[in-house]
Amino acid sequence: MAECPYCQPAEHPLFEDEEVKIVLSPEPIVPGHVLVLPKQHFTILEQVPDKLIGKIFGLANKASNALFETLKAQGTNLFIRNGVAAGQSVAHFAVHVLPRKENDGVNLQWQPRQLSEEEMATVELKLKEKPIPPQEQVKSQPIEENYLWRSWNRRPG
Protein backbone atom coordinates (compact mmCIF):
# COMPACT_ATOMS: atom_id res chain seq x y z
CA MET A 1 0.00 0.00 0.00
CA ALA A 2 1.37 3.36 -1.05
CA GLU A 3 0.74 5.14 2.25
CA CYS A 4 1.95 2.32 4.54
CA PRO A 5 5.38 3.07 6.03
CA TYR A 6 6.25 -0.66 6.31
CA CYS A 7 5.46 -1.19 2.63
CA GLN A 8 8.13 1.32 1.58
CA PRO A 9 11.51 -0.05 0.48
CA ALA A 10 13.82 -0.25 3.51
CA GLU A 11 16.99 1.84 3.55
CA HIS A 12 19.15 -0.60 5.49
CA PRO A 13 17.38 -3.94 5.55
CA LEU A 14 18.96 -6.56 7.81
CA PHE A 15 17.44 -9.27 5.65
CA GLU A 16 15.16 -9.37 2.65
CA ASP A 17 13.68 -11.94 0.27
CA GLU A 18 10.51 -12.05 -1.85
CA GLU A 19 8.20 -12.52 1.14
CA VAL A 20 9.78 -11.12 4.27
CA LYS A 21 12.02 -8.27 5.33
CA ILE A 22 13.74 -7.50 8.60
CA VAL A 23 14.47 -3.88 9.46
CA LEU A 24 15.41 -1.78 12.46
CA SER A 25 12.28 -0.29 13.98
CA PRO A 26 11.87 3.36 12.95
CA GLU A 27 10.61 3.95 16.50
CA PRO A 28 12.95 1.81 18.59
CA ILE A 29 11.97 0.87 22.13
CA VAL A 30 15.58 -0.15 22.77
CA PRO A 31 18.65 0.04 20.50
CA GLY A 32 18.57 -2.97 18.18
CA HIS A 33 14.75 -3.27 18.21
CA VAL A 34 13.96 -5.03 14.93
CA LEU A 35 10.78 -5.72 12.98
CA VAL A 36 10.12 -8.89 11.03
CA LEU A 37 7.60 -7.93 8.34
CA PRO A 38 5.72 -9.74 5.61
CA LYS A 39 6.28 -7.78 2.40
CA GLN A 40 2.68 -8.18 1.38
CA HIS A 41 0.44 -5.75 3.21
CA PHE A 42 -1.42 -7.62 5.96
CA THR A 43 -2.97 -5.49 8.66
CA ILE A 44 -3.35 -8.11 11.38
CA LEU A 45 -2.10 -11.58 12.30
CA GLU A 46 -5.36 -13.27 11.32
CA GLN A 47 -4.81 -12.29 7.68
CA VAL A 48 -1.33 -13.78 7.39
CA PRO A 49 -1.33 -17.26 5.77
CA ASP A 50 -0.11 -20.08 8.03
CA LYS A 51 2.88 -20.94 5.87
CA LEU A 52 4.13 -17.39 5.99
CA ILE A 53 3.63 -17.31 9.78
CA GLY A 54 5.95 -20.30 10.12
CA LYS A 55 8.57 -18.53 8.05
CA ILE A 56 8.20 -15.18 9.84
CA PHE A 57 8.70 -16.75 13.28
CA GLY A 58 11.61 -18.84 12.03
CA LEU A 59 13.27 -15.60 10.95
CA ALA A 60 12.26 -13.85 14.20
CA ASN A 61 14.03 -16.64 16.11
CA LYS A 62 17.18 -16.20 14.02
CA ALA A 63 17.00 -12.41 14.45
CA SER A 64 16.69 -12.95 18.20
CA ASN A 65 19.83 -15.14 18.15
CA ALA A 66 21.68 -12.53 16.11
CA LEU A 67 20.77 -9.88 18.71
CA PHE A 68 22.10 -12.11 21.49
CA GLU A 69 25.35 -12.55 19.67
CA THR A 70 26.03 -9.08 18.29
CA LEU A 71 24.52 -6.73 20.88
CA LYS A 72 25.30 -8.86 23.91
CA ALA A 73 21.61 -8.99 24.78
CA GLN A 74 20.84 -10.90 27.97
CA GLY A 75 17.37 -11.82 26.81
CA THR A 76 14.93 -11.09 24.00
CA ASN A 77 11.22 -10.54 23.62
CA LEU A 78 9.02 -11.31 20.67
CA PHE A 79 6.13 -8.90 20.86
CA ILE A 80 3.05 -8.55 18.68
CA ARG A 81 0.54 -5.76 18.92
CA ASN A 82 -2.48 -7.02 17.06
CA GLY A 83 -5.08 -4.28 16.70
CA VAL A 84 -5.36 -0.69 17.89
CA ALA A 85 -6.63 -1.82 21.31
CA ALA A 86 -3.43 -3.85 21.70
CA GLY A 87 -1.24 -0.83 20.97
CA GLN A 88 -0.66 -1.40 17.25
CA SER A 89 0.35 1.91 15.71
CA VAL A 90 1.07 0.97 12.09
CA ALA A 91 -1.58 -0.92 10.11
CA HIS A 92 0.89 -3.58 8.91
CA PHE A 93 1.45 -6.83 10.81
CA ALA A 94 4.89 -6.95 12.45
CA VAL A 95 6.77 -9.18 14.88
CA HIS A 96 8.84 -6.94 17.13
CA VAL A 97 12.08 -8.47 18.42
CA LEU A 98 13.55 -6.61 21.39
CA PRO A 99 17.06 -7.25 22.70
CA ARG A 100 16.87 -6.97 26.47
CA LYS A 101 19.33 -5.97 29.16
CA GLU A 102 18.95 -5.48 32.86
CA ASN A 103 17.47 -2.11 33.84
CA ASP A 104 16.69 -1.17 30.23
CA GLY A 105 13.41 0.47 31.28
CA VAL A 106 11.18 -1.94 29.34
CA ASN A 107 8.36 -3.59 31.24
CA LEU A 108 6.18 -6.22 29.60
CA GLN A 109 4.85 -7.52 32.91
CA TRP A 110 1.34 -7.05 34.20
CA GLN A 111 -0.54 -6.83 37.45
CA PRO A 112 -2.30 -10.20 37.64
CA ARG A 113 -6.07 -9.97 37.82
CA GLN A 114 -7.82 -11.91 40.52
CA LEU A 115 -10.59 -13.85 38.81
CA SER A 116 -13.09 -15.95 40.71
CA GLU A 117 -13.40 -19.64 39.91
CA GLU A 118 -16.70 -18.80 38.25
CA GLU A 119 -15.21 -16.12 36.02
CA MET A 120 -12.42 -18.49 34.95
CA ALA A 121 -14.96 -21.21 34.19
CA THR A 122 -17.03 -18.79 32.09
CA VAL A 123 -14.01 -17.81 30.00
CA GLU A 124 -13.06 -21.47 29.57
CA LEU A 125 -16.57 -22.33 28.42
CA LYS A 126 -16.74 -19.45 25.93
CA LEU A 127 -13.43 -20.51 24.38
CA LYS A 128 -14.41 -24.17 24.27
CA GLU A 129 -17.76 -23.46 22.66
CA LYS A 130 -16.06 -22.73 19.37
CA PRO A 131 -14.08 -25.90 18.90
CA ILE A 132 -12.08 -25.92 15.69
CA PRO A 133 -10.39 -29.24 14.95
CA PRO A 134 -6.67 -29.09 15.71
CA GLN A 135 -4.31 -28.48 12.81
CA GLU A 136 -7.14 -27.23 10.64
CA GLN A 137 -6.06 -24.15 8.87
CA VAL A 138 -8.03 -21.11 9.87
CA LYS A 139 -9.46 -20.18 6.52
CA SER A 140 -9.48 -16.45 6.20
CA GLN A 141 -13.00 -15.50 7.09
CA PRO A 142 -14.67 -12.86 4.96
CA ILE A 143 -12.55 -9.89 5.81
CA GLU A 144 -15.49 -7.50 6.18
CA GLU A 145 -16.62 -9.42 9.23
CA ASN A 146 -13.45 -8.78 11.06
CA TYR A 147 -13.69 -6.01 13.61
CA LEU A 148 -9.96 -5.30 13.62
CA TRP A 149 -9.86 -4.85 9.93
CA ARG A 150 -12.90 -2.58 10.03
CA SER A 151 -11.43 -0.52 12.80
CA TRP A 152 -8.33 0.08 10.70
CA ASN A 153 -10.50 1.00 7.76
CA ARG A 154 -12.24 3.63 9.81
CA ARG A 155 -8.99 5.30 10.69
CA PRO A 156 -8.36 8.51 8.80
CA GLY A 157 -5.42 8.59 6.43
Next chain:
Amino acid sequence: MADPSAEDLAKAEELKKKLESMTPEQLREFQKKNCIFCQIGSGKVNAKKVYEDEDVLGILDINPANPGHVLLMPKEHHMILPQLPDELREHIFIVAKKISNDLLKALDARGTNIIVMNGPVAGQRAQHFIAHIIPRKEGDGLSFTLPSAKMSEMEKIEIASAVGDRLHVLLGLKKEEEEKPRKKAASETPKTPPKKESKKPGKVDLDDILKVLHG
Protein backbone atom coordinates in the same frame (compact mmCIF):
# COMPACT_ATOMS: atom_id res chain seq x y z
CA MET B 1 7.90 -17.51 59.04
CA ALA B 2 9.99 -19.79 61.23
CA ASP B 3 13.69 -20.07 60.56
CA PRO B 4 14.58 -23.13 58.53
CA SER B 5 15.59 -25.98 60.76
CA ALA B 6 19.05 -27.49 60.67
CA GLU B 7 17.48 -30.48 58.96
CA ASP B 8 15.99 -28.31 56.18
CA LEU B 9 19.31 -26.58 55.64
CA ALA B 10 21.09 -29.90 55.41
CA LYS B 11 18.52 -31.08 52.84
CA ALA B 12 18.95 -27.92 50.79
CA GLU B 13 22.71 -28.32 50.89
CA GLU B 14 22.40 -31.93 49.81
CA LEU B 15 20.14 -30.95 46.87
CA LYS B 16 22.56 -28.25 45.85
CA LYS B 17 25.44 -30.73 45.80
CA LYS B 18 23.35 -33.22 43.87
CA LEU B 19 22.46 -30.60 41.23
CA GLU B 20 26.05 -29.48 40.90
CA SER B 21 27.28 -33.01 40.32
CA MET B 22 24.75 -33.71 37.54
CA THR B 23 25.67 -33.92 33.87
CA PRO B 24 23.73 -31.54 31.61
CA GLU B 25 21.57 -34.50 30.49
CA GLN B 26 20.77 -35.48 34.07
CA LEU B 27 20.00 -31.87 34.92
CA ARG B 28 17.60 -31.62 31.98
CA GLU B 29 15.87 -34.79 33.09
CA PHE B 30 15.64 -33.47 36.66
CA GLN B 31 14.15 -30.18 35.45
CA LYS B 32 11.65 -31.98 33.28
CA LYS B 33 10.49 -34.00 36.26
CA ASN B 34 10.10 -30.86 38.36
CA CYS B 35 8.59 -28.64 35.65
CA ILE B 36 5.02 -27.69 36.51
CA PHE B 37 4.17 -27.10 32.84
CA CYS B 38 5.40 -30.58 31.89
CA GLN B 39 3.13 -31.96 34.61
CA ILE B 40 0.20 -30.01 33.19
CA GLY B 41 1.12 -31.32 29.72
CA SER B 42 1.09 -34.91 30.91
CA GLY B 43 -2.16 -34.40 32.82
CA LYS B 44 -0.63 -34.87 36.28
CA VAL B 45 -1.58 -31.32 37.25
CA ASN B 46 -4.96 -29.85 36.35
CA ALA B 47 -5.40 -26.71 34.30
CA LYS B 48 -8.15 -25.13 32.25
CA LYS B 49 -7.25 -26.34 28.79
CA VAL B 50 -8.60 -24.31 25.89
CA TYR B 51 -6.54 -25.93 23.13
CA GLU B 52 -4.81 -29.27 22.85
CA ASP B 53 -3.27 -31.36 20.14
CA GLU B 54 -0.48 -33.92 20.05
CA ASP B 55 2.33 -31.41 20.46
CA VAL B 56 1.02 -28.27 22.09
CA LEU B 57 -1.27 -27.17 24.85
CA GLY B 58 -3.08 -23.89 25.53
CA ILE B 59 -4.28 -23.23 29.07
CA LEU B 60 -5.82 -20.27 30.87
CA ASP B 61 -3.25 -18.36 32.93
CA ILE B 62 -4.27 -18.44 36.60
CA ASN B 63 -2.61 -15.02 37.03
CA PRO B 64 -3.99 -13.38 33.89
CA ALA B 65 -3.21 -9.94 32.53
CA ASN B 66 -6.82 -9.96 31.27
CA PRO B 67 -9.58 -12.57 31.41
CA GLY B 68 -8.87 -15.07 28.63
CA HIS B 69 -5.07 -14.79 28.85
CA VAL B 70 -3.80 -18.03 27.30
CA LEU B 71 -0.45 -19.72 27.87
CA LEU B 72 0.53 -21.70 24.80
CA MET B 73 3.30 -24.25 25.29
CA PRO B 74 4.92 -27.30 23.77
CA LYS B 75 4.18 -30.54 25.63
CA GLU B 76 7.81 -31.50 25.27
CA HIS B 77 10.16 -29.74 27.71
CA HIS B 78 11.93 -26.88 25.94
CA MET B 79 13.10 -23.93 27.96
CA ILE B 80 13.66 -21.15 25.46
CA LEU B 81 12.74 -20.19 21.92
CA PRO B 82 16.06 -21.16 20.25
CA GLN B 83 15.67 -24.72 21.57
CA LEU B 84 12.40 -25.38 19.76
CA PRO B 85 12.72 -27.62 16.71
CA ASP B 86 11.75 -25.76 13.50
CA GLU B 87 8.56 -27.69 12.87
CA LEU B 88 7.33 -27.30 16.45
CA ARG B 89 8.06 -23.56 16.48
CA GLU B 90 6.14 -23.10 13.25
CA HIS B 91 3.24 -25.12 14.60
CA ILE B 92 3.16 -23.17 17.89
CA PHE B 93 2.81 -19.82 16.19
CA ILE B 94 0.20 -21.07 13.72
CA VAL B 95 -1.78 -22.26 16.75
CA ALA B 96 -1.13 -18.86 18.40
CA LYS B 97 -2.83 -17.22 15.43
CA LYS B 98 -5.80 -19.56 15.82
CA ILE B 99 -6.08 -18.84 19.54
CA SER B 100 -5.79 -15.10 18.92
CA ASN B 101 -8.63 -15.42 16.44
CA ASP B 102 -10.69 -17.42 18.98
CA LEU B 103 -10.16 -14.72 21.61
CA LEU B 104 -11.33 -12.02 19.20
CA LYS B 105 -14.47 -13.97 18.36
CA ALA B 106 -15.41 -15.80 21.53
CA LEU B 107 -14.48 -13.10 24.05
CA ASP B 108 -15.23 -10.15 21.79
CA ALA B 109 -11.68 -8.89 22.29
CA ARG B 110 -10.66 -5.84 20.25
CA GLY B 111 -7.07 -6.89 19.84
CA THR B 112 -4.46 -9.30 21.14
CA ASN B 113 -0.90 -9.13 22.34
CA ILE B 114 1.38 -12.09 21.80
CA ILE B 115 4.50 -12.03 23.95
CA VAL B 116 7.45 -14.39 24.21
CA MET B 117 9.90 -13.83 27.04
CA ASN B 118 13.24 -15.29 26.28
CA GLY B 119 15.44 -15.33 29.37
CA PRO B 120 14.88 -13.98 32.91
CA VAL B 121 15.98 -10.45 31.96
CA ALA B 122 13.17 -10.43 29.39
CA GLY B 123 10.66 -11.39 32.07
CA GLN B 124 10.66 -15.18 31.69
CA ARG B 125 9.71 -16.86 34.96
CA ALA B 126 8.87 -20.43 33.95
CA GLN B 127 11.58 -22.84 32.87
CA HIS B 128 9.40 -23.92 29.97
CA PHE B 129 8.83 -22.09 26.70
CA ILE B 130 5.54 -20.18 26.74
CA ALA B 131 3.83 -17.85 24.28
CA HIS B 132 1.45 -15.50 26.08
CA ILE B 133 -1.69 -14.58 24.16
CA ILE B 134 -3.54 -11.75 25.84
CA PRO B 135 -6.94 -10.47 24.72
CA ARG B 136 -7.20 -6.68 24.73
CA LYS B 137 -9.99 -4.12 24.86
CA GLU B 138 -9.84 -0.35 24.78
CA GLY B 139 -9.39 1.01 28.29
CA ASP B 140 -8.66 -2.39 29.84
CA GLY B 141 -6.06 -0.78 32.09
CA LEU B 142 -3.21 -2.94 30.81
CA SER B 143 -0.19 -0.94 29.78
CA PHE B 144 3.37 -1.95 29.12
CA THR B 145 6.31 0.36 29.73
CA LEU B 146 7.90 0.91 26.35
CA PRO B 147 10.50 3.68 26.38
CA SER B 148 11.84 5.16 23.18
CA ALA B 149 15.53 4.74 22.45
CA LYS B 150 17.54 7.61 21.05
CA MET B 151 19.92 6.47 18.36
CA SER B 152 22.09 8.45 16.00
CA GLU B 153 21.97 7.68 12.26
CA MET B 154 25.50 6.32 12.60
CA GLU B 155 24.50 3.93 15.39
CA LYS B 156 21.51 2.74 13.39
CA ILE B 157 23.66 1.95 10.37
CA GLU B 158 26.27 0.17 12.51
CA ILE B 159 23.71 -1.95 14.33
CA ALA B 160 21.82 -2.76 11.13
CA SER B 161 25.02 -3.89 9.49
CA ALA B 162 26.34 -5.92 12.45
CA VAL B 163 23.04 -7.65 13.23
CA GLY B 164 22.27 -8.09 9.52
CA ASP B 165 25.68 -9.70 8.91
CA ARG B 166 25.27 -12.07 11.84
CA LEU B 167 21.75 -12.94 10.73
CA HIS B 168 23.01 -13.86 7.27
CA VAL B 169 25.67 -16.09 8.84
CA LEU B 170 23.04 -17.78 11.04
CA LEU B 171 20.83 -18.30 8.00
CA GLY B 172 23.74 -19.83 6.11
CA LEU B 173 23.66 -17.07 3.51
CA LYS B 174 27.08 -15.71 4.40
CA LYS B 175 30.27 -17.29 5.66
CA GLU B 176 31.67 -16.37 9.06
CA GLU B 177 34.82 -14.84 7.55
CA GLU B 178 32.78 -12.55 5.30
CA GLU B 179 31.40 -10.84 8.37
CA LYS B 180 32.84 -7.38 8.68
CA PRO B 181 34.84 -6.81 11.84
CA ARG B 182 32.57 -4.82 14.11
CA LYS B 183 33.35 -1.50 15.59
CA LYS B 184 32.22 -1.36 19.15
CA ALA B 185 28.87 0.41 19.06
CA ALA B 186 28.21 2.84 21.88
CA SER B 187 25.16 0.87 22.95
CA GLU B 188 27.34 -2.19 23.51
CA THR B 189 29.35 -0.60 26.27
CA PRO B 190 27.84 -1.89 29.49
CA LYS B 191 27.08 0.93 31.88
CA THR B 192 26.46 -1.36 34.81
CA PRO B 193 29.42 -3.19 36.27
CA PRO B 194 29.59 -6.85 35.27
CA LYS B 195 27.94 -9.17 37.69
CA LYS B 196 29.89 -11.30 40.09
CA GLU B 197 28.61 -14.49 38.52
CA SER B 198 30.95 -16.64 36.56
CA LYS B 199 30.28 -14.85 33.29
CA LYS B 200 33.15 -14.46 30.95
CA PRO B 201 33.74 -10.73 30.84
CA GLY B 202 31.92 -8.99 28.03
CA LYS B 203 30.37 -12.17 26.72
CA VAL B 204 26.75 -13.08 27.29
CA ASP B 205 25.60 -15.87 25.05
CA LEU B 206 22.84 -18.42 25.01
CA ASP B 207 24.78 -20.70 27.33
CA ASP B 208 24.65 -17.97 29.94
CA ILE B 209 20.92 -17.66 29.48
CA LEU B 210 20.58 -21.39 29.84
CA LYS B 211 22.75 -21.34 32.94
CA VAL B 212 20.60 -18.67 34.53
CA LEU B 213 17.50 -20.67 33.67
CA HIS B 214 19.06 -23.80 35.09
CA GLY B 215 19.12 -21.85 38.35
